[in-house]
Amino acid sequence: MELGLVGLGKMGGNMRERIRRAGHTVIGYDRNPDLADVHSLEELVGKLQGPRVVWVMVPAGAPTQSTIDELATLLEPGDVVVDGGNSRWTDDEKHAGELAAKGIGFVDCGVSGGVWGLENGYALMYGGDAGNVAKVQPIFDALKPEGAFGSVHAGKVGAGHFAKMVHNGIEYAMMQAYAEGWELLEKVDSVDNVREVFRSWQEGTVIRSWLLDLAVNALDADEHLDKLRGWAADSGEGRWTVEAAIDNAVPLPAITASLFARFSSRQDDSPQMKMIAALRNQFGGHAVEKK
Numbered sequence: 001m002e003l004g005l006v007g008l009g010k011m012g013g014n015m016r017e018r019i020r021r022a023g024h025t026v027i028g029y030d031r032n033p034d035l036a037d038v039h040s041l042e043e044l045v046g047k048l049q050g051p052r053v054v055w056v057m058v059p060a061g062a063p064t065q066s067t068i069d070e071l072a073t074l075l076e077p078g079d080v081v082v083d084g085g086n087s088r089w090t091d092d093e094k095h096a097g098e099l100a101a102k103g104i105g106f107v108d109c110g111v112s113g114g115v116w117g118l119e120n121g122y123a124l125m126y127g128g129d130a131g132n133v134a135k136v137q138p139i140f141d142a143l144k145p146e147g148a149f150g151s152v153h154a155g156k157v158g159a160g161h162f163a164k165m166v167h168n169g170i171e172y173a174m175m176q177a178y179a180e181g182w183e184l185l186e187k188v189d190s191v192d193n194v195r196e197v198f199r200s201w202q203e204g205t206v207i208r209s210w211l212l213d214l215a216v217n218a219l220d221a222d223e224h225l226d227k228l229r230g231w232a233a234d235s236g237e238g239r240w241t242v243e244a245a246i247d248n249a250v251p252l253p254a255i256t257a258s259l260f261a262r263f264s265s266r267q268d269d270s271p272q273m274k275m276i277a278a279l280r281n282q283f284g285g286h287a288v289e290k291k
Helices: 011-022 041-047 062-074 089-100 114-120 130-142 159-189 194-200 210-222 237-247 253-264 273-283
Strands: 002-006 025-029 053-056 078-081 106-111 123-127 151-155
Touching: 002 041, 002 114, 002 210, 011 025, 011 114, 011 130, 025 062, 041 062, 053 062, 053 114, 053 130, 053 210, 062 078, 062 089, 062 273, 078 130, 078 194, 089 106, 114 123, 123 130, 123 159, 123 194, 130 151, 151 159, 159 194, 159 253, 237 253
Parallel strands: 002 025, 002 053, 053 078, 078 106, 123 151
Antiparallel strands: 106 123
């Protein structure tokens, strides 16, 4: 089938290649002309035969909104827009309503796989009406990993991005656990080969995972991570997961703690720790370190 793909960065570019390898035609547009097959959204839509499917793979928020707004003026009834970025699920409901008013379908799709997706496939979580999903299904089948799993129609519009959001929240907590364990192993004198301890966990243990494999890869490249600064961004989905938990009164202590741990990386000299040190000194005479 034919697909229009908007956004050809690290994810979108590899997705275009994987879909083409499956025998489908992909016409890609990106603001970077060196990556694009066409020079505008209008040209992209003009090269597709109806009913069209256009997959949007741009940053969440204003870039996604402006892209969908423009597509709404170019597409026709019966066409379908897929938002495959990391949009908030509440935006999906808004976009679906705006497009439905013009007879255009909408499917939201959470995509996981990162830079490894080209070869390994992408885990897909999508939401929308069955009829709209069916129009995109050949592309889902091309992108997913081989085998019976890795792709799910999660529910109605918004379900795909909600599922991906929770996936990323779980990812936060798993990464935090590996990071804390690594720091403790590095700290003690008795363990002198932390990298190989991590490597030994890759087989036969209950904590083996792809994230563990990636941790070993990182330690192979920089055994004590001396080349890195202790700073980590949060993409927003961890925050949305915690907000959704509050809205639904669902306790998420591990995921919430892992999000707040990211914030500690923003501080080279934590004001909170200054207060804690001062209080410990006041009530117990505990030592403090002066600047």
